[in-house]
Each structure stands twice: as C-alpha cells, then as structure tokens.
Amino acid sequence: MDQLPVGISQRIRHEARVAGLHDHAPSIEMVERRRLQLWSIMILVMIAVGLATLGVSGATGNVSWVTGEPLVLAGGVGVLAIAFCIYAVEKEIHLHRLSRLLVDERLLSNTMALQIQMNTALFNAGKALNSVMDLDDVLDAILANALELLGAAGGSVMLLEDQTVLRVVAVRGEGILRDARIRIGSSLVGRVAQSREPFLASAEVAAADVGGALDPAVEVGGAMCVPLVNRGQLLGVLTVLAANAAEFTDDELAVLTLFAEPVAAATAKAGLYEAERANVAKLLESDRMKSQFVASVSHELRTPITSIRGAVAASRRTDIPAQREELLDVVDRQSGRLQAMVEEMLVAARMQETANRPTMQQIDLCALIRLTALDSHVAGRPVDLELPQSCTVRSEPEALRRVLTNLIENAHKYGSDPIRVAVQVADDQVVMSVIDAGPGVAPDERERIFERFYRSDPNGTKPGMGLGLSIVRGLVESFGGTVWVEDAPGGGAAFRVALRASFVMEQPAEAVHV
Amino acid sequence: MSERPKILIVDDEPDVLLTLRMILESEGFDPILAADGETALRRVDDEHPDLVVLDIMMPVLDGWFVLAELGGRPIHPSVVVCSAKSGDADRARARDLGAAEYVTKPFEPDDLVDVIRAVLGRNHVAV
Numbered sequence: 001m002d003q004l005p006v007g008i009s010q011r012i013r014h015e016a017r018v019a020g021l022h023d024h025a026p027s028i029e030m031v032e033r034r035r036l037q038l039w040s041i042m043i044l045v046m047i048a049v050g051l052a053t054l055g056v057s058g059a060t061g062n063v064s065w066v067t068g069e070p071l072v073l074a075g076g077v078g079v080l081a082i083a084f085c086i087y088a089v090e091k092e093i094h095l096h097r098l099s100r101l102l103v104d105e106r107l108l109s110n111t112m113a114l115q116i117q118m119n120t121a122l123f124n125a126g127k128a129l130n131s132v133m134d135l136d137d138v139l140d141a142i143l144a145n146a147l148e149l150l151g152a153a154g155g156s157v158m159l160l161e162d163q164t165v166l167r168v169v170a171v172r173g174e175g176i177l178r179d180a181r182i183r184i185g186s187s188l189v190g191r192v193a194q195s196r197e198p199f200l201a202s203a204e205v206a207a208a209d210v211g212g213a214l215d216p217a218v219e220v221g222g223a224m225c226v227p228l229v230n231r232g233q234l235l236g237v238l239t240v241l242a243a244n245a246a247e248f249t250d251d252e253l254a255v256l257t258l259f260a261e262p263v264a265a266a267t268a269k270a271g272l273y274e275a276e277r278a279n280v281a282k283l284l285e286s287d288r289m290k291s292q293f294v295a296s297v298s299h300e301l302r303t304p305i306t307s308i309r310g311a312v313a314a315s316r317r318t319d320i321p322a323q324r325e326e327l328l329d330v331v332d333r334q335s336g337r338l339q340a341m342v343e344e345m346l347v348a349a350r351m352q353e354t355a356n357r358p359t360m361q362q363i364d365l366c367a368l369i370r371l372t373a374l375d376s377h378v379a380g381r382p383v384d385l386e387l388p389q390s391c392t393v394r395s396e397p398e399a400l401r402r403v404l405t406n407l408i409e410n411a412h413k414y415g416s417d418p419i420r421v422a423v424q425v426a427d428d429q430v431v432m433s434v435i436d437a438g439p440g441v442a443p444d445e446r447e448r449i450f451e452r453f454y455r456s457d458p459n460g461t462k463p464g465m466g467l468g469l470s471i472v473r474g475l476v477e478s479f480g481g482t483v484w485v486e487d488a489p490g491g492g493a494a495f496r497v498a499l500r501a502s503f504v505m506e507q508p509a510e511a512v513h514v
Numbered sequence: 515m516s517e518r519p520k521i522l523i524v525d526d527e528p529d530v531l532l533t534l535r536m537i538l539e540s541e542g543f544d545p546i547l548a549a550d551g552e553t554a555l556r557r558v559d560d561e562h563p564d565l566v567v568l569d570i571m572m573p574v575l576d577g578w579f580v581l582a583e584l585g586g587r588p589i590h591p592s593v594v595v596c597s598a599k600s601g602d603a604d605r606a607r608a609r610d611l612g613a614a615e616y617v618t619k620p621f622e623p624d625d626l627v628d629v630i631r632a633v634l635g636r637n638h639v640a641v
Contacts, residue, residue, distance in 0.1 A: 310533030
C-alpha cells in the first residue's frame with residue numbers, strides 16, 4: 001500500500017519515525033544495521049521461548065493441558081513471544097520500505113548530480129561561446145568542458161579548410177595529431193564528415209584508424225566523432241578519445257552530440273565575426289586613406305598657390321618688363337598645374353560614379369606613345385622608346401594618353417632615369433610597358449598602389465594625391481585591358497598595360513588617328 | 515659678409531625660389547638659393563647666411579634633416595620653416611629641432627618678410 005505521492009524525503013522521514021529511527025537523515029547502512037539487530041533479537045527471543053517451553057515440559061514430565069500451572073506460564077511466554085514477533089515484523093516492513101526508499105533516493109541524487117554536471121559543462125560551453133570572440137579560445141573552452149564531463153583522455157575540433165579537407169583547429173589531451181589534415185570520406189573523421197552521422201568507435205576500430213587524426217603512438221580506448229553542422233552546413237568534426245582502453249557508451253555519444261551544437265554555433269558565429277572584422281578593418285583603412293588624401297590634396301594645392309601669390313607680390317615690386325613677364329609665366333604655369341590637379345580629381349570622381357563607357361576607336365598605339373613622349377620631354381621628363389613601326393589597338397585615345405602620362409610621371413616621381421616605354425605584340429595582345437631604373441615596387445605593395453588615395457610614401461616627401469595609378473587602372477579596365485607592376489628584368493619597376501590588339505600591322509601606319 | 519642680410523632660400527619648387535628671390539631682393543636682402551637639402555647645407559658652410567627659409571618636403575635630403583643637422587652645430591643661422599604641412603605635430607617638431615619660426619604655405623609674402631625681419635632683429639642683425 002503506497003503512501004500519497006509526497007516527496008521522497010518526506011516519505012523517508014515518515015518511514016524512519018514509524019520504524020523507530022530518530023535520525024533526520026537515516027542512511028542505508030543505519031537501516032540495515034537496525035534490521036540486523038531486529039532479526040537477531042527475534043531469533044534470540046524464539047530460541048529463548050523454545051528453550052523455556054522445553055524446560056517447563058522437562059521439569060513436570062506429564063503435563064495436564066487443562067489445569068497445569070506450568071502450562072499457564074508457557075502460554076504466557078508464548079503470547080508474549082507472538083506479540084514481540086508482530087512488533088518485529090511490523091518494524092521490519094517499515095525498515096524494508098525505508099531501505100528501498102533510501103536506495104531510490106541515492107540513485108536519484110546521483111543522476112541529478114550527473115545532470116547538473118552536464119548542464120554546468122554545457123552552460124560553461126555556452127558562456128565561452130558568448131564571452132570570447134576568438135574562435136580558437138571558444139573551441140578550446142568548449143572542448144575542455146566536454147572532455148571533463150566525459151572523462152575523456154583527449155579530443156579535437158577539426159574544421160573544413162576547404163570543401164574537401166578538414167584541419168585541426170583545437171586539441172586537448174593526448175592521442176590526437178596536432179597538425180592532421182583529413183580528406184572528407186577517408187579515415188574515421190573523414191567518414192563522419194561525409195555521412196554527417198555521430199559515430200561511436202570501439203578501441204579496436206579507433207586503433208585501426210591509420211592515417212587519420214589519431215596518434216598511433218598513443219594507446220587509447222574507444223573514440224567518438226560527432227559532425228558539426230550549422231543551418232544544414234557541415235563545418236567540421238568534434239572527436240573525443242577514451243583513456244586506457246576504456247570504451248564509450250551510447251549515452252555518452254548522445255552527450256557529445258549535445259556539445260556539438262555550441263561548437264557549431266561558435267564556429268559559424270566566429271566566421272561571421274571574422275568577416276565583420278575584416279570589413280571594419282577595410283572601412284577604417286579606407287577612412288585613413290581618405291584623410292591622407294585630404295592632407296595630400298591640401299598640400300598639393302598649397303604649393304602652386306604659394307608660387308602664384310609670390311609672383312603677384314613680386315610683380316608689384318618691380319617695373320622691369322622682363323621680370324614681370326617671367327612672373328606672369330609663373331602664374332600661368334602654376335594655375336595650369338592647379339587645373340590639371342582639379343581635372344585629375346574630377347576624372348577619379350567620375351570613374352567612381354559610373355562605369356563610363358569610353359568611345360572606343362582604332363588607334364595606333366605607337367603613334368600615340370610618340371606624341372605623349374614628346375609632351376613628356378617638353379615637360380622635363382624624357383623617355384626612351386622601344387616601339388615597332390605601328391600597332392593598332394581598340395581604345396579611347398584621350399584616356400590612353402592619360403594612362404601613359406600618369407605612368408611616365410609616376411616613373412619619374414618614384415623611379416629613376418632612364419625611363420623606357422616599350423611595346424610588345426603577342427598573339428592578340430599588345431603590352432605597353434613603362435620601365436624605370438628605380439628601386440622597384442615591393443611585392444606587398446604591387447596591388448595596393450593601384451588603390452585610390454593609396455600612397456607608398458605616407459610621409460609625403462614626394463608630391464601627389466594618391467590618385468594617379470588608381471586612374472590608370474580605372475581607365476585601362478574601362479577599355480577592357482589590364483594593368484600590373486612587376487620587377488623589370490634589369491631591376492626597377494615595369495608597369496605593364498595589356499590591351500587587346502585590334503589587328504597588327506608592321507607596315508607604315510595608314511590608319512593612324514590619334 | 516655684405517651689409518645686406520644674406521638669406522638662404524631652400525625649396526624644391528623653382529617658381530617659389532624665383533618669386534621669393536625677387537621679393538627679398540626688393541626688400542633689401544641678399545637672397546641665395548638651394549633646391550635640395552644637400553645644396554642647402556653646402557651653401558650654409560660656404561656663404562654663412564644670416565637666416566635660412568627652409569621648405570620641409572624635398573627629395574633626397576628633406577627639410578627635417580637639414581634642420582636637425584643645423585641644430586646640432588654650435589653656431590648656425592636662424593631657420594624659418596616654410597612648409598605646406600600645417601599640422602600641430604609638424605610645428606612642434608620644427609620647434610624642437612630649433613626652428614625660430616614656422617610659416618605655413620601659402621603665405622602672404624609681406625608676412626614672410628615681417629617674420630624674417632623679426633627673427634633677424636632678435637639676432638641683432640641690422641635690417
């Protein structure tokens with residue numbers, strides 16, 4: 001007959017009281033001791049009663065069952081014995097019940113402790129996920145929690161390096177190779193990644209996993225591998241190893257599967273965070289370059305204005321016509337320089353706004369180069385030419401001329417003489433090169449120098465706004481070409497512009513329109 | 515030393531050199547010119563100018579180098595830095611390196627003349 005479904009501890013207290021135990025929290029051992037005492041007393045009572053009965057009958061010999069006094073005595077003893085037995089059995093029933101309840105309680109509290117432990121581990125994993133943003137730290141913290149809970153010898157998190165290969169990113173304990181790379185589909189981990197199903201491997205299977213993520217030099221027990229999946233996407237595999245030839249159970253595999261969730265979430269979150277951080281870094285860099293641009297522009301504008309104002313002030317102080325003429329030339333030159341800068345900025349801004357379709361036409365690149373070189377020579381920037389007779393490309397003459405001018409100016413500014421302009425024709429491609437004899441461009445700057453506002457000379461000892469090469473790239477790409485920089489064979493920098501050849505002629509140019 | 519104060523103008527812009535030379539001449543100075551830091555230091559040694567008008571951003575040896583080099587000497591002409599750099603950090607750096615004055619480009623030529631006169635006056639050079 002069961003009691004009302006009250007709390008187990010209440011029932012334990014009730015049974016203990018009924019069974020005559022006055023301890024508030026009786027232990028199983030105490031109950032068993034009490035039961036043993038009870039049984040011992042009962043057996044002793046039985047023996048005593050038996051002996052007493054035998055003693056009585058032995059002393060009297062023939063006993064009258066109707067009137068004999070010893071009979072009354074024996075009867076009294078018997079009744080007392082029966083009463084004691086009833087008392088003892090009653091106590092025994094309660095003690096037995098108490099004992100069962102105590103076993104239940106111990107079982108329950110053990111399970112609960114385990115549950116709490118697991119919840120704590122998962123909570124810590126979640127906490128690690130939220131508090132640390134560095135993926136390596138998050139994965140390490142989660143792995144540490146999982147290993148502690150499962151009492152595992154070692155474990156690892158492997159993430160997809162690309163679509164086919166997994167790479168170790170976090171390792172704890174022993175038995176896992178730290179620099180393992182696993183192809184999806186091969187070995188234990190690779191097969192789990194392929195099937196996306198958790199896998200429980202016996203020590204025998206784990207030991208046979210040659211060429212996998214497990215270290216053959218370390219003797220370990222069973223292994224468990226759980227795929228890390230976030231929003232249907234495989235991210236990697238979580239692996240743990242049992243110590244000393246021990247095996248894992250299905251329940252433990254279920255626990256590990258629970259851990260896979262925060263690991264997958266952390267990985268996905270860290271990926272997003274990393275992308276965001278890269279984005280912010282890019283924005284900050286762009287902001288920095290724009291500030292630098294403003295500084296460069298203001299400096300570049302100030303220099304010609306200084307000359308113009310100086311020329312005006314000087315011309316007010318002189319009456320000599322030749323000197324005045326000279327000063328007017330200064331004003332003319334420097335205002336032209338200002339105008340060129342404004343135009344350069346406008347070109348850059350326009351390129352940014354729309355992908356302007358240039359008006360393409362057949363032009364003779366070599367004739368254009370010769371004309372530009374002449375201008376450059378006049379401007380005090382001589383160049384040597386290595387050109388075929390002619391070669392025709394489809395391009396926009398004004399834009400191409402600006403490209404070449406900017407490249408020659410750039411070579412004079414950052415390289416050193418002699419500056420050469422060469423044209424090579426290969427198949428359907430024409431490559432125009434501007435080569436200087438300067439220090440060349442460092443490999444890590446070869447892409448960056450084409451960015452808007454980027455200056456390889458941030459201290460600004462060289463004039464410029466950081467627009468020239470970005471304009472070059474924008475224009476070249478607008479007519480379908482490519483531009484890059486490399487080391488010139490004899491040292492120095494070689495800026496190369498590849499354009500599609502329209503058709504190549506080696507005879508005197510007739511179709512030259514520049 | 516001639517009776518007119520000798521001013522060394524250092525700038526890599528030929529037009530700045532040209533116009534400043536004319537202005538300073540008309541104001542009664544004796545201007546001499548240098549287009550880079552190396553020439554500037556040589557002319558200081560050869561000609562002993564009373565004052566140097568020094569640009570900062572120049573190729574090869576820049577104005578900072580010249581300023582530091584002059585500042586390290588026991589006797590050197592006063593330097594008026596004349597630069598398009600307008601930041602406080604640049605002014606502080608010039609002051610620390612021993613520049614007497616700092617003028618930002620573009621400047622009013624009369625103002626530069628006033629600054630030059632003031633610095634020479636401090637150094638007791640007859641203007």
